Amino acid sequence: MTSASAKTKTLSELGLTARGGRNPRVSGLAVDSREVRDGTLFAALPGTKVHGARFAEGAIADGAVAILTDSVGAAMVAELDGDVAVVVAEDPRAALAGAAALWFGAQPETMIAVTGTNGKTSVATFARQIWTLLGEEAINLGTTGIEGAWSAPLHHTTPEPITLHRALSEAAGAGITHAAMEASSHGLAQRRLDGVHLAAAGFTNFTQDHLDYHESFEAYFDAKAGLFDRVLPEDGVAVINIDDPKGEDMASIATLRGQEVIRVGHGPNADLRIGTQRFDATGQELRFDWQGASHQVRLNLIGGFQAENVLLAAGLVIGAGDDPDRVFEVLPSLVTVRGRMQHAATRQNGAAVFVDYAHTPDAVATALRALRPHVMGRLVAIIGAGGDRDTTKRPLMGEAASYHADMVIVTDDNPRSEDPAAIRAAVLAGTSGGEQVIEVADRAEAILRGVDALGPGDALLIAGKGHESGQVVGDTVYPFDDVEQASVAVSALDGGLA
Numbered sequence: 308m309t310s311a312s313a314k315t316k317t318l319s320e321l322g323l324t325a326r327g328g329r330n331p332r333v334s335g336l337a338v339d340s341r342e343v344r345d346g347t348l349f350a351a352l353p354g355t356k357v358h359g360a361r362f363a364e365g366a367i368a369d370g371a372v373a374i375l376t377d378s379v380g381a382a383m384v385a386e387l388d389g390d391v392a393v394v395v396a397e398d399p400r401a402a403l404a405g406a407a408a409l410w411f412g413a414q415p416e417t418m419i420a421v422t423g424t425n426g427k428t429s430v431a432t433f434a435r436q437i438w439t440l441l442g443e444e445a446i447n448l449g450t451t452g453i454e455g456a457w458s459a460p461l462h463h464t465t466p467e468p469i470t471l472h473r474a475l476s477e478a479a480g481a482g483i484t485h486a487a488m489e490a491s492s493h494g495l496a497q498r499r500l501d502g503v504h505l506a507a508a509g510f511t512n513f514t515q516d517h518l519d520y521h522e523s524f525e526a527y528f529d530a531k532a533g534l535f536d537r538v539l540p541e542d543g544v545a546v547i548n549i550d551d552p553k554g555e556d557m558a559s560i561a562t563l564r565g566q567e568v569i570r571v572g573h574g575p576n577a578d579l580r581i582g583t584q585r586f587d588a589t590g591q592e593l594r595f596d597w598q599g600a601s602h603q604v605r606l607n608l609i610g611g612f613q614a615e616n617v618l619l620a621a622g623l624v625i626g627a628g629d630d631p632d633r634v635f636e637v638l639p640s641l642v643t644v645r646g647r648m649q650h651a652a653t654r655q656n657g658a659a660v661f662v663d664y665a666h667t668p669d670a671v672a673t674a675l676r677a678l679r680p681h682v683m684g685r686l687v688a689i690i691g692a693g694g695d696r697d698t699t700k701r702p703l704m705g706e707a708a709s710y711h712a713d714m715v716i717v718t719d720d721n722p723r724s725e726d727p728a729a730i731r732a733a734v735l736a737g738t739s740g741g742e743q744v745i746e747v748a749d750r751a752e753a754i755l756r757g758v759d760a761l762g763p764g765d766a767l768l769i770a771g772k773g774h775e776s777g778q779v780v781g782d783t784v785y786p787f788d789d790v791e792q793a794s795v796a797v798s799a800l801d802g803g804l805a
Contacts, residue, residue, distance in 0.1 A: 315346065318373060318392065321406040323348075325392035326381075331372040336410055336469050338403070345370035350403045351380045360384055367391050375399050375406070400468075400498040407468040408502030411476035415446070415486040418475075418504060419623045420538070422531045423511025423548070425670045426616050427464075427489040430509055432644040433620035434487040440637035441629060444482050448474065449489030450664075451645060451774050457481045465494025468502065475503070487623070490538075496530040500538050507544040507626035508534050509619050513553040514669035528553060532560050541565040544626030548572060548615055569622040571615060579618045584611055586680040588659075593617075597631060604638045609648045609661065610677030617641060646773030648674065651793035655801040658684070658761035660793045664773025666693065666720070668703035671770055675711035684764030688712035689757050691720030691750070691771050692734050694727070694779075701730065702737030709738040712768070714760060717746045718753035720771045721779040750778065751792050758796040769793060 315332040318325055325331075334346030340362035343349050349366040351359035351374050360380030363371075367389035374384050375394045384393055396402035408414075421430045431447040435455045438445035446455035448471075453459040457478050465488070466474065478486065490500055490508070513528060535545055535557060545561035547554050550572035558568050571579045582594040582601070590607040593614050606617060621634050643649050652660045659682075665674040675686060688708045692701045708715045717734050719727045731746055738744045747753035757767045769789045772778070778787035 316410060318348070318394065321348070321409050323373075323375065323394045323396075323402060323406055325373060325394045327392075329373075329392040331392050333373060333410075336403075336407060337366075337371075338467055338469060340366040340369070343369040343371050345372075347371045348373045348375060348406070350374075350399060351376040351384070352399055352403070353377055353379065358383065363387060364389075375402060398498065401501045404468040404472075404498050404501035407472040411472040413479035414472075414475045414504055415479050415483045417443075417485045417506055417627050418488065419486075419507045419509070419627050420488040420490040420500060420503070420505055420534060421509035421511060421619070421623065422490040422492070422495065422534045423509075423551075424514045424667060425665075425673065426511035426612070426619075427491070428664070429613070429616040429644045429647050430511060430620045430623070431487040431489050432647075433617055433641055434623050435485075436641050437620060437624045437634055437637055438485045438487075438629075440640055441624075441633060443485045445485040445487070446478055446483050447487040447489075453478070455483075457483050463494070464489050464491040465499050467497075468499050471499060472502065485627075487620075490531075490534050492527055492530040495533040495538070500534070503538065505539050505543055506628065507546060507623045508539040509546040509548075509623050510534075510551075510554065510557045511548055511616070511619060512551040512669070514667055528556075532557060535561045535566065536564060539564070539566060543567075544569060544623075546571060546619055546622035546626055548619060549574060549577060550615065567626070569626055571618045571622055579622050581614050581618065584614060586611070588681055597635070602635050604635065606638065606641065608641065608643060609650065609681055610674065611680065612673050612677050613648065646775070646790070648677070649773075649790060651769070651790040652758075652797040654758065654761055654797055656761070656763045658763065658765040658767070660758060660761075660767045660769065660797065662769045662773060662789045662793060665768075665770040666772075668700055668707045671704055672707040672711055674768055674770060675708070678766055678768060679711075682764065682766040684762060684766070685713040686711070687714040687716070687757050687760055687765065687767045689716045689718055689753050689767070689769045689771075690734065691718050692730050693721045693771075694723035694725030694730055696723075698733065701733035705734040705737030706739075707737075708770075709740075709744055714743045715745075716753045716757050717744070718750045719748055719778070719780075720750075721775075722781075723779050724781060727780075750787065754789070754792045755796045755799065758793065759800055767793075 333348045343366040349371040360383040373392040381395045435447035444456045546569045547558045549570045580596040585592040777784040
C-alpha cells in the first residue's frame with residue numbers, strides 16, 4: 308500500500324468514476340485488505356479461488372473510502388453496512404493499473420518490456436547492460452528482482468500494479484532514466500503492465516509452460532500477445548524473434564497495430580540477421596547484418612541462442628532510440644546473466660560446470676544443444692521439476708534431457724507441497740532409461756555425483772533453479788544455491804581447486 312501521507316487524489320484524478328457520482332479523496336491504494344488505512348482505495352479483485360470483495364467489510368471497517376471491483380464484487384459490497392464509494396469496472400485489474408500509474412506518476416523516461424516463455428531475463432539484463440555501457444542510468448526488473456544502477460527485491464517476475472508503479476516511481480526519483488522489464492504471461496493476463504509507458508517491446512519465443520494457469524496454448528499465447536495488442540502503444544517498436552514458429556504471428560499483431568517491427572533471426576526476412584557463429588570453450592564469434600552492413604563481434608557468452616537474446620536486446624535498445632553503431636560497439640562487453648548458462652566452476656581436468664534456469668522442456672533442450680558445440684567430451688545434465696506447477700511438462704523434461712545429454716541425473720527441484728518422489732518418477736518416465744539415467748533425490752548429492760562423473764573435455768549442466776538461492780520443500784525455503792554447490796563439489800573432489 309502507499310504510505311499514509313499528505314498526498315491525496317480524488318477518484319476522478321485516478322481515472323475512476325464511482326456510482327452516484329461520488330468523488331472522495333484517496334490517500335492510498337491497496338489490494339490486500341490488511342494494508343487498508345483511513346482514506347484507502349481498496350481493490351477487491353476477482354481471484355481464482357476467492358473474490359476480493361469477501362474482504363471488503365474489513366477494509367471498510369479499517370477506513371477504506373472507496374472500493375474498486377467488478378459487478379460480482381459490487382453486489383457483495385452492496386450487502387454491507389458502511390459509507391463507501393463503489394467503483395464498478397468491467398476489468399477492475401486494468402482500472403487498478405491505470406489508477407496506480409496516475410497515483411505514483413513518475414516512471415523512467417525510456418522503458419521497454421520483453422515477453423516469451425524463455426529468455427526474458429537475459430534479454431532484459433542485456434538491454435540494461437547495453438544502456439549502462441552507453442552511459443545511461445539503467446535497471447532491469449523481473450525474475451532476479453530489480454538490478455542495475457538502483458536495486459530492490461521483487462516477489463514476482465511482473466509485480467502487481469501498486470508494487471510495480473511504486474518501484475518505477477522510486478527508481479525515477481533515484482535518477483534512473485532507462486528500464487527494461489520482463490512481461491510474464493501472468494502479469495499480462497492480469498493487466499499488471501497496463502499504465503506502463505513503453506517505447507519498445509520484445510518477443511523471444513513460445514513453448515510449453517504455465518498450463519496450470521492458462522486454460523490452453525491459445526490462451527497462453529493470447530496473454531503474451533497482450534504486450535503488443537494492448538500495452539505497447541501504436542507508435543512503439545516491436546522487436547520479434549522470427550525464428551520462433553509464433554514469431555510471424557506476433558509480428559502480424561504488431562503490424563496491425565501500426566507498430567514498427569524489427570525482426571531478429573537467421574532468415575532472409577530478418578532486419579537483425581544472424582549469420583555465422585563460431586564457438587569455443589569460453590564464448591563465440593558472431594557475424595550479423597543490419598540495414599545492409601555486416602558486423603562481427605566477440606561474445607563471451609556460452610550458447611548459440613545467446614546471439615538471439617543479445618540481438619533482441621540490441622533491437623530493443625535501438626527501437627527505444629539509441630544509435631545502432633554505438634549499440635553494436637558495446638556488445639563484446641556483455642557478461643553472463645546470473646543463473647543463465649552461468650559458468651559455475653571448472654574441474655582440475657578442465658571439465659566445466661554450468662548453471663541454467665532452464666525449467667521447461669524446450670529450455671532444457673535449447674540449453675543442451677547450445678552447450679554441445681563448446682564441449683569436446685560428454686554432456687551430463689541434472690534436471691528436476693517444480694511441484695505445484697504444470698504437471699504435463701515433467702515427462703517432457705526427462706525426454707528432452709535424455710535425448711540431448713549423454714548422462715542424466717534426475718533430482719529434486721522445488722517440490723513445494725507435492726511428494727518429491729512422485730515428481731521424480733514423472734520426469735523419469737520421459738527418459739530413455741538405461742545406465743546413463745540415474746535418480747538421486749538429494750540435490751546436493753546429485754550435483755556432487757554429476758561433477759564426479761566429469762572427465763577431461765566433459766561438461767555438466769545443472770538445470771532448473773538458476774539464480775535461486777533457496778529450495779522450497781513444503782512451506783519451508785531451505786538455503787540452496789546451485790552455483791555455490793557446484794563450487795563446493797569441485798573443491799571437495801579436486802582438493803580445494805574450483
